[in-house]
Amino acid sequence: MEAKVILKQDLAAWIDALVKQYEVIAPVTEDGVVVFRPVSGLSEMAIEGMVGPAKSLREHFTPPTETLFDYKLEDLSAEVIPPENEERHRVIFGARACDAAALLYVDAVYSNVEPIDTAYFMRREKTYLVGLFCDKPAWSCFCTEVGDFLTNPVAMDVYLTDLGNRYYAEPLTPKGEELIGLGNFRPADENDKAANEEIRRKALERLPKRAEHETACLSYDWDHPVWIELAKKCLSCGACAFLCPTCHCFDIQEHPKLKKGSRYRCWDTCQFEKFTLMASGHNPRETRKERTRQRVFHKFKYSQERYCMLGCVGCGRCIAACPVNIDIRKVLEELEKTAVAK
Ligand code: SF4
Numbered sequence: 001m002e003a004k005v006i007l008k009q010d011l012a013a014w015i016d017a018l019v020k021q022y023e024v025i026a027p028v029t030e031d032g033v034v035v036f037r038p039v040s041g042l043s044e045m046a047i048e049g050m051v052g053p054a055k056s057l058r059e060h061f062t063p064p065t066e067t068l069f070d071y072k073l074e075d076l077s078a079e080v081i082p083p084e085n086e087e088r089h090r091v092i093f094g095a096r097a098c099d100a101a102a103l104l105y106v107d108a109v110y111s112n113v114e115p116i117d118t119a120y121f122m123r124r125e126k127t128y129l130v131g132l133f134c135d136k137p138a139w140s141c142f143c144t145e146v147g148d149f150l151t152n153p154v155a156m157d158v159y160l161t162d163l164g165n166r167y168y169a170e171p172l173t174p175k176g177e178e179l180i181g182l183g184n185f186r187p188a189d190e191n192d193k194a195a196n197e198e199i200r201r202k203a204l205e206r207l208p209k210r211a212e213h214e215t216a217c218l219s220y221d222w223d224h225p226v227w228i229e230l231a232k233k234c235l236s237c238g239a240c241a242f243l244c245p246t247c248h249c250f251d252i253q254e255h256p257k258l259k260k261g262s263r264y265r266c267w268d269t270c271q272f273e274k275f276t277l278m279a280s281g282h283n284p285r286e287t288r289k290e291r292t293r294q295r296v297f298h299k300f301k302y303s304q305e306r307y308c309m310l311g312c313v314g315c316g317r318c319i320a321a322c323p324v325n326i327d328i329r330k331v332l333e334e335l336e337k338t339a340v341a342k
């Protein structure tokens, strides 16, 4: 598909055209951090010079709390009321390549269970992604160590790169071409292509090289001393999991009010002690040693074994947010020293 270019002076009109047809969700600054929220125009957006958004796209596909159904009880019968469907198609504008790649992993997880998660897949189907190349990787980013999706994006419809006074736009799907058709784009010329290549080259220079985690993770040591070290430091706060674009665990709860009520699900994490607590009182992951190991094994070893892909897209949010400076890159380094030595 042919690459195009839009001048920044024409961006507002393109966003207005998108807003007329879709709900547009884009990065905005909220309480001093960048998060994705519905917007009504370019003036609300924080895409110029954006570093990593604090939160991923996760909440737009699996909300932190979501009603599964309401119910009413009458004598011995129960009426189940399903939640209303979200009718409008959406465009997520300015998505990072790591967050888009995370969706492919979550798709694999939700495709692997019965019954199918209709709420998740309905949102996926109704959402188009306009990605934005990350030309200012944060100190904690390591996406290029776990994949090549920064330069070969996945799960996007359009990929934009900021060329200063204009955006370079690569349509990646027929829907992407349609979205581009709503703006004042012109075909990219050789200068635009060279500028795009140069920006990519500079960003890649600042990022780590591809590592072979896919093979190394298969021999990670269950009894490695690193788990004891992590257990001593970790606070079980859950920040790493709640900011992670590939984490997807939830709990299911009831909210009864006399003869009616709701059943809802809410985010949960394997970093919390009660996540695996059984009704018998037994807890197979009783200490932080088991819980921190679970997170790393799940992201790397189990995901590779189950879905032939890593469960980490190197967004670095868990590194930046951890209050005790636990850095998953260093954990992998420790594990792989012995994995290679075996
Ligand atoms: S494990 Fe950390 S670096 Fe990897 S995707 Fe999750 S938050 Fe990002």
Ligand code: SF4
Residues within 6 Å of the ligand: 233, 234, 235, 236, 237, 238, 239, 240, 241, 271, 318, 321, 322, 323, 324, 325, 326
């Ligand atoms: S953010 Fe750090 S302290 Fe909190 S649960 Fe994760 S690893 Fe532990």
